[in-house]
Amino acid sequence: MLGKLFEPYVVHVLPHLLLCFGDGNQYVREAADDCAKAVMRNLSAHGVKLVLPSLLVALEEESWRTKAGSVELLGAMAFCAPKQLSSCLPNIVPKLTEVLTDSHVKVQKAGQQALRLIGSVIRNPEILAITPILLDALTEPSRRTQTCLQTLLDTKFVHFIDAPSLALIMPIVQRAFQDRSTDTRKMAAQIIGNICNSPSSLQVRTVSAKALGAMVKGMGESCFDDLLPWLMETLASEQSSKLDKLMPDVVATASKEDIAST
Structure with a gap:
């Protein structure tokens, strides 16, 4: 409901949400999962920058529950908007691959599931x-x-x-x-x-x-004296196959009298 207005509070909520991922009650875990998706779906680029460091730090915690919760939240970032997703994935995926060799089986499984979530949005x-x-x-x-x-x-x-x-x-x-x-x-x-x-x-x-x-x-063309020679050289180079394809269109366009030269 609040959308991006809730962003300043997300960082304060994260520790509690991490604990809910490891709760003994199935319904609490499912609610935490739905909550994570809703949060990530509404994060702005600034929100991602606020949240990501906290989650990456949580991966270093000794508690396997906290670590697994952090991994699940990182996986939920697959539900971020495409622009936000592209900015955070290069940092997320290498960390997720590291937890695949974690000593605790549940952390490993959380890592595998998180990677599958990211794979699902390809x-x-x-x-x-x-x-x-x-x-x-x-x-x-x-x-x-x-x-x-x-x-x-x-x-x-x-x-x-x-x-x-x-x-x-x-x-x-x-x-x-x-x-x-x-x-x-x-x-x-x-x-x-x-x-x-x-x-x-x-x-x-x-x-x-x-x-x-x-x-x-x-x-103005005077600022780009070297541009035209470079373009012609590129079009006509032996490594380029563009000349035969493009030249008829170039000639046809250049011959039109009803359009500006630029």
């Missing part, structure tokens, strides 16, 4: 299809990493790669970069290359091109 179809393999590699890195790397290498990235997808992929790839095997490090590098060549990079180029056009229009 929107990229390619990554969604291999989420179980990613989660296996995060849970059992010594046994499952190689299979996961090969699966990622065989995946053709067609759609935009969202934050939850990257959050699950990057710990696996980063571990592979630290491996002694040259082949494993090579696979990791190839995966990063495949990700960077996905359509998301095309969207970045499109937005960048529009921004560049706006700058030229606003500041």
Whole structure:
């Protein structure tokens, strides 16, 4: 009901909510879970910054109940708004992978469930299809990493790669970069290359091109003397296949008399 007006009180409520996750009554635990989702769903970017440090500190507590509650709250962050989610996941997922080897079984299970929650909000179809393999590699890195790397290498990235997808992929790839095997490090590098060549990079180029056009229009061509030669060189380079595709549109647009030159 209160939405973001409740944010200043969230930090004060967290210790009590952490205890409720480990309550002996099932209904209290379920209420705590619903509460966590409601809180995370309404947090602003500032709210996430307030909450996240407290939860990460709670992971270092000796009490397994407090630790498990913190893990469950971190998992509930999967219900944050997409913008907030993308900002916090790079900090959350590595910590969740650490608790998978915790001495207490219930903390381990809480970590696995939290990672599954994050995996459930993935929107990229390619990554969604291999989420179980990613989660296996995060849970059992010594046994499952190689299979996961090969699966990622065989995946053709067609759609935009969202934050939850990257959050699950990057710990696996980063571990592979630290491996002694040259082949494993090579696979990791190839995966990063495949990700960077996905359509998301095309969207970045499109937005960048529009921004560049706006700058030229606003500041004048005299401020960008080197721009046109660079553009022509890029279009006509041997490494680029853009010239044949784009030049007919460029010529057609340039020939129109009813539009401004910029």
